[in-house]
Amino acid sequence: MSETARIILNGQEYELPVIEGSEGEKAIDISKLRGMTGYITLDSGFKNTGSTKSAITFLDGEKGILRYRGYPIEQLAEKASFLEVAYLLMYGELPNADQLSYFTDSITHHTLVHEDMRRFFEAFPTDAHPMGILSSMISSLSTFYPESQNPNRPFKDIELTIHRLIAKLPTLAAQAYKNNLGHPLTYPDNKLSYTENFLNMMFGLPSNDYTIDPIVNDALNKLLILHADHEQNCSASTVRIVGSSQANLYSSISAGIAALWGPLHGGANQAVIEMLETIREDGSGLQTWVDKAKDKTDSFRLMGFGHRVYKNFDPRAKIIKKAADDVLAALGVNDPVLDIAKELEEVALKDEYFVARGLYPNVDFYSGIIYRALGIPTEMFTVMFAIGRLPGWIAQWKEMIENGDPIGRPRQIYTGANARDYVPVENR
Numbered sequence: 001m002s003e004t005a006r007i008i009l010n011g012q013e014y015e016l017p018v019i020e021g022s023e024g025e026k027a028i029d030i031s032k033l034r035g036m037t038g039y040i041t042l043d044s045g046f047k048n049t050g051s052t053k054s055a056i057t058f059l060d061g062e063k064g065i066l067r068y069r070g071y072p073i074e075q076l077a078e079k080a081s082f083l084e085v086a087y088l089l090m091y092g093e094l095p096n097a098d099q100l101s102y103f104t105d106s107i108t109h110h111t112l113v114h115e116d117m118r119r120f121f122e123a124f125p126t127d128a129h130p131m132g133i134l135s136s137m138i139s140s141l142s143t144f145y146p147e148s149q150n151p152n153r154p155f156k157d158i159e160l161t162i163h164r165l166i167a168k169l170p171t172l173a174a175q176a177y178k179n180n181l182g183h184p185l186t187y188p189d190n191k192l193s194y195t196e197n198f199l200n201m202m203f204g205l206p207s208n209d210y211t212i213d214p215i216v217n218d219a220l221n222k223l224l225i226l227h228a229d230h231e232q233n234c235s236a237s238t239v240r241i242v243g244s245s246q247a248n249l250y251s252s253i254s255a256g257i258a259a260l261w262g263p264l265h266g267g268a269n270q271a272v273i274e275m276l277e278t279i280r281e282d283g284s285g286l287q288t289w290v291d292k293a294k295d296k297t298d299s300f301r302l303m304g305f306g307h308r309v310y311k312n313f314d315p316r317a318k319i320i321k322k323a324a325d326d327v328l329a330a331l332g333v334n335d336p337v338l339d340i341a342k343e344l345e346e347v348a349l350k351d352e353y354f355v356a357r358g359l360y361p362n363v364d365f366y367s368g369i370i371y372r373a374l375g376i377p378t379e380m381f382t383v384m385f386a387i388g389r390l391p392g393w394i395a396q397w398k399e400m401i402e403n404g405d406p407i408g409r410p411r412q413i414y415t416g417a418n419a420r421d422y423v424p425v426e427n428r
């Protein structure tokens, strides 16, 4: 007999089905609850609420497991290329040689951005945050491809939009950076791989050759893979909910970029480095900052610590910590901020406050240190996260459209004023 849950309201019993995922995760299906009982559930921040069934990413926060389409993140980060992983997430299977060649070729040939968009860059202040620029630019792409407006087009049209997005995001990101520097743009080079091309557009100049260090290129490939999807997080849920109104894919991704920007989500990688630098300059010692983070009257939190679902360890942080050591050693970089990060981790992991709450370093704690070693400026860190996360957002959007999910529209418990009559201004 299949498992059910019983709920008793005002003496009346209702039976609710229990559904089980392929990894044994269980949920009480409340989709008919309001119709049956007149009640809704309340779960601020969706801490106990599944918003969808999904076949893309499996995550076990207690055991520190992360798998894309069944493949462990450790194997993908070690052996795959970012475009292979992007294909896996969006199409459901690893590509064979022909599929990978078709996909790579299509991405390579859509990297150019319409020249008219250069005028948009000119209008931004030179100190504009690149995440603001990126979100605007991605939304603007929809105006250049009006045929992309309808998400229910034949798959080959949707596929073109998907390929354009994967191809153009690194170009727009590098252009945002060059624009802030006031440097001439370096255009995409079709001879280069996805990651090499991005590095060349960031650091190459039209006037001279930039040599791509394979250590830097490998580290970038690994970082993008580690960020590629993370099931129903804040930005993925944003993409799904915006897309559920049948808004076009460009606008949905633009909204995802905006959600990622926040320091509690992807913006934490920038915030971590800023925090470590502040701790170094302050010189009052690590314990002062750990105590500040524990003080409930102080809004300061240890950035890069804690996670909504990982309460044991973040498997991505484990891989990144080792990669940070390898990259710094290989490039001969001696970063005092890395030493502070390691000391801080040691102090916090022994502290009862952090232990009791399951607060461990997350993916963002060490990623910024590698980005620094690769020469990426701090304000671009969250942009790097966005480039990595793009295939995940697209896979989530595509699954939502293919499943025919309804528009996302939560309910609420109203706590405002009861009905009252309008009072003219002179009588108030």
Ligand code: CMC
Pocket: 045, 230, 233, 263, 264, 265, 266, 268, 293, 294, 300, 301, 302, 303, 304, 305, 306, 307, 308, 309, 357, 359, 362, 363, 364
């Ligand atoms: N420093 C100090 N205390 C913390 C921290 C922290 N970084 N994170 C959580 N806590 C405390 C929090 O005050 C609460 O304490 P209490 O139970 O006494 O009220 C308890 O731990 C639970 O925290 P929460 O805010 O209820 O947990 P959450 O699941 O809502 O938040 C989080 C998760 C990631 C937003 C939070 O841990 C945080 O703000 N971390 C710092 C920002 C950060 O590094 N974000 C990147 C997340 S990983 C990248 C990504 O996937 O987005």
